[in-house]
Amino acid sequence: MKAKEKLIEEHKVPAPTPIAPQSATSVVGVSKRFGKTSVLENISFDVAEGEALVLLGASGSGKTTILRIIAGLEQPYTGKVILHGREVTELPARERGVGVIFQSYALFPKMTVEKNIGYGLRIRKRKRREIRETVNELLTLVQLEEHRNKYPSQLSGGQQQRVAIARTLAYKPEVLLFDEPFGALDTQTRKRLRREIRELLRKVNVPAIFITHDQEEALELGDRVAVINKGHIEQIGTPFEIYTHPATEYVATFLGAANLLEAVVRNSGLEFGKTRIAAELDRERFKEGACVKIVFRPEDVFISKSEFVKPGQHKLSSAVVEEISFVGAYERVRLRLEKNGRDECATDDQFFLTTDTPESQSVKSIIATRPKPEASSTRLRVGERVVVAITSFTVLPSK
Amino acid sequence: MRHVRGFDVVRPLSIGMLVFMMMPLVFLPLASIFIFGTSNGLDKFWAALTAPEAVFALKLSMATSFWATMFNVLFGLFAAYVLSRYNFWGRNALIVTISLPTAIPTAVAGFALLLLWGPYGTLGRFLAPQGIQVMFTAGAIILANIFVTFPLAFGVIKPVFDTMSRSLEEASATIGATRWQTFWYVTLPSLRGAIVSGALLTFARAVGEFGSTILVSGNLAGHTQTAPLYIFAKFNEGQIEAANAIAIVLALFSFLIFSVLFFARDWLDVD
Numbered sequence: 318m319k320a321k322e323k324l325i326e327e328h329k330v331p332a333p334t335p336i337a338p339q340s341a342t343s344v345v346g347v348s349k350r351f352g353k354t355s356v357l358e359n360i361s362f363d364v365a366e367g368e369a370l371v372l373l374g375a376s377g378s379g380k381t382t383i384l385r386i387i388a389g390l391e392q393p394y395t396g397k398v399i400l401h402g403r404e405v406t407e408l409p410a411r412e413r414g415v416g417v418i419f420q421s422y423a424l425f426p427k428m429t430v431e432k433n434i435g436y437g438l439r440i441r442k443r444k445r446r447e448i449r450e451t452v453n454e455l456l457t458l459v460q461l462e463e464h465r466n467k468y469p470s471q472l473s474g475g476q477q478q479r480v481a482i483a484r485t486l487a488y489k490p491e492v493l494l495f496d497e498p499f500g501a502l503d504t505q506t507r508k509r510l511r512r513e514i515r516e517l518l519r520k521v522n523v524p525a526i527f528i529t530h531d532q533e534e535a536l537e538l539g540d541r542v543a544v545i546n547k548g549h550i551e552q553i554g555t556p557f558e559i560y561t562h563p564a565t566e567y568v569a570t571f572l573g574a575a576n577l578l579e580a581v582v583r584n585s586g587l588e589f590g591k592t593r594i595a596a597e598l599d600r601e602r603f604k605e606g607a608c609v610k611i612v613f614r615p616e617d618v619f620i621s622k623s624e625f626v627k628p629g630q631h632k633l634s635s636a637v638v639e640e641i642s643f644v645g646a647y648e649r650v651r652l653r654l655e656k657n658g659r660d661e662c663a664t665d666d667q668f669f670l671t672t673d674t675p676e677s678q679s680v681k682s683i684i685a686t687r688p689k690p691e692a693s694s695t696r697l698r699v700g701e702r703v704v705v706a707i708t709s710f711t712v713l714p715s716k
Numbered sequence: 717m718r719h720v721r722g723f724d725v726v727r728p729l730s731i732g733m734l735v736f737m738m739m740p741l742v743f744l745p746l747a748s749i750f751i752f753g754t755s756n757g758l759d760k761f762w763a764a765l766t767a768p769e770a771v772f773a774l775k776l777s778m779a780t781s782f783w784a785t786m787f788n789v790l791f792g793l794f795a796a797y798v799l800s801r802y803n804f805w806g807r808n809a810l811i812v813t814i815s816l817p818t819a820i821p822t823a824v825a826g827f828a829l830l831l832l833w834g835p836y837g838t839l840g841r842f843l844a845p846q847g848i849q850v851m852f853t854a855g856a857i858i859l860a861n862i863f864v865t866f867p868l869a870f871g872v873i874k875p876v877f878d879t880m881s882r883s884l885e886e887a888s889a890t891i892g893a894t895r896w897q898t899f900w901y902v903t904l905p906s907l908r909g910a911i912v913s914g915a916l917l918t919f920a921r922a923v924g925e926f927g928s929t930i931l932v933s934g935n936l937a938g939h940t941q942t943a944p945l946y947i948f949a950k951f952n953e954g955q956i957e958a959a960n961a962i963a964i965v966l967a968l969f970s971f972l973i974f975s976v977l978f979f980a981r982d983w984l985d986v987d
Contacts, residue, residue, distance in 0.1 A: 388886075388890050389889075389890070390886050390889070390890070409889070410886070410889040410890045411889050411890070411891075411892045411893060411894060412892075413890070414892070415890055416890070416891075417886070417887065417890045419883045419886070419887055420883075421881060421883055423881065423883040423884050423886070423887035425884065425887075425888075425901070425902055425905075426884075426905075426906060427905035427906060427908070428905075436888075436891055436893075436901070437891045437892055439901075440891070440892055440893045440894075440897050440901070441892060484891065485890075485891070488891065488892060
């Protein structure tokens with residue numbers, strides 16, 4: 318009878334997960350001060366059941382403090398932490414049932430893999446048999462059966478991390494918190510572990526919050542990403558939303574390379590010098606004559622040798638090729654834009670840009686990237702004059 | 717100096733010089749204990765060793781050192797925990813005070829204890845009328861041992877506490893452990909090596925203590941005479957063999973302790 322029930326249950330088609338009416342983890346209006354310095358200001362977000370949220374920010378942005386506040390290792394100055402509807406703000410860490418995977422993994426050095434994983438159950442005074450069974454299940458889940466009697470120092474970084482995860486899963490945590498989970502690993506291992514963790518999380522269906530400063534990691538790991546800057550959330554959304562529609566200049570430049578150009582709102586469109594760029598603008602946000610910034614990714618730049626641009630592309634201006642470099646998967650071209658005509662928004666007639674590439678900080682130019690086929694079919698020379706168009710862009714208010 | 721290819725003359729020369737310098741300073745004095753002690757035959761050596769007063773002196777030394785070690789390890793553990801976990805006003809002053817007894821001459825330490833606990837001492841004068849006599853007992857020897865070995869265990873344990881990653885304890889807390897469970901299951905095992913070596917150091921030092929012990933114990937043979945005091949007393953009486961037998965035991969004992977410390981380092985430091 319029991320077996321049959323189980324069978325039926327296993328064959329049930331999993332219902333599409335609706336937006337949970339009750340979120341797994343909520344942070345409500347949290348702020349934090351250390352002495353007189355405010356490190357977090359009014360942080361609020363929800364994590365749904367089974368969801369992975371990435372807190373992305375530079376070091377010192379306060380992202381680790383958010384994690385520590387959820388875990389109960391730090392007290393917020395104001396605000397609440399709610400886990401599955403239960404407010405835990407006043408509870409000590411040990412009563413929260415949160416799983417933290419520390420950057421250093423924090424495995425207990427004098428305990429074997431087995432003992433580490435069983436620790437949560439041992440201190441909960443569970444029966445020996447139950448502990449053994451749970452540990453066995455988890456060892457299978459994280460594929461460390463043959464390492465069960467080893468000490469943490471005998472394991473690789475990736476294996477240690479899996480032990481750390483299994484150790485928290487043993488007591489069925491409300492949420493998993495990963496503090497810079499791949500910080501100490503090399504690039505190859507990182508990529509592999511990212512995939513492994515995603516798979517694992519899908520299997521166990523526990524909500525997770527990741528902390529990272531690595532934008533690539535954030536985009537790959539997160540169902541949603543929250544970009545943290547100086548103690549506040551700049552934007553929260555799916556990786557696609559955040560990458561294609563950055564809400565602020567910070568988000569635009571922090572997530573990948575971005576070109577920024579100043580323009581004016583004119584006749585329900587944009588004007589860059591004398592060039593008109595058609596754009597659908599929110600009339601409330603962007604008033605006629607307002608200064609704005611056009612943000613576009615290097616891969617959204619189209620370089621044409623003729624005046625002709627394809628439909629759907631917005632012609633910017635002519636430009637001179639300043640530098641061409643080959644960066645593995647694509648070609649990177651630095652272009653000096655020739656702006657025809659001056660508008661009142663250009664701060665000193667220089668074209669502003671910010672990207673994550675070091676050489677572009679001081680030059681008045683934009684960066685374009687071209688995939689290999691395009692690069693080899695239309696070869697460019699340094700000093701050549703071309704026409705530049707952009708295929709997609711975001712408009713942000715100018716500061 | 718001429719240089720032969722692949723042969724550095726300075727190497728054997730400096731090693732030889734080192735050994736030569738250590739000869740009269742360390743090796744020969746130690747060797748002479750064994751040479752003299754056994755020169756009259758092993759029977760006499762054995763007889764000197766098993767003399768009731770000698771056996772008593774060795775036992776007393778072991779017992780008093782044991783209790784002093786127990787106390788100082790527990791205290792050192794506690795002090796190291798408090799002083800590395802909490803930052804407070806006067807913290808450095810406390811650290812210096814704990815470490816101070818090493819710098820105080822042992823005779824001064826013994827004298828200080830006499831001035832406090834002696835029959836006319838600051839505290840002793842109130843205890844004497846109650847019939848409580850602290851000085852000139854085994855208890856006095858333990859007090860003296862505690863005083864002179866006070867910072868040893870602390871000094872070994874504290875650095876381990878300081879370098880111990882806080883995230884281990886935080887991890888234990890988030891997993892659901894109480895402070896006590898965390899201390900017992902996580903912190904203490906990491907301190908195992910430091911505790912063992914701290915205890916051995918303290919014990920070795922306490923067993924050999926002379927300066928303070930001779931002042932506070934009363935040096936009563938068969939009652940409050942420890943092994944080092946016995947050596948001194950027998951030497952004064954001209955019974956060189958009796959003194960020598962115990963000297964051999966004490967020397968061997970310290971070899972043993974330091975071998976353990978040296979060879980067990982790997983085990984003690986296992987991470």
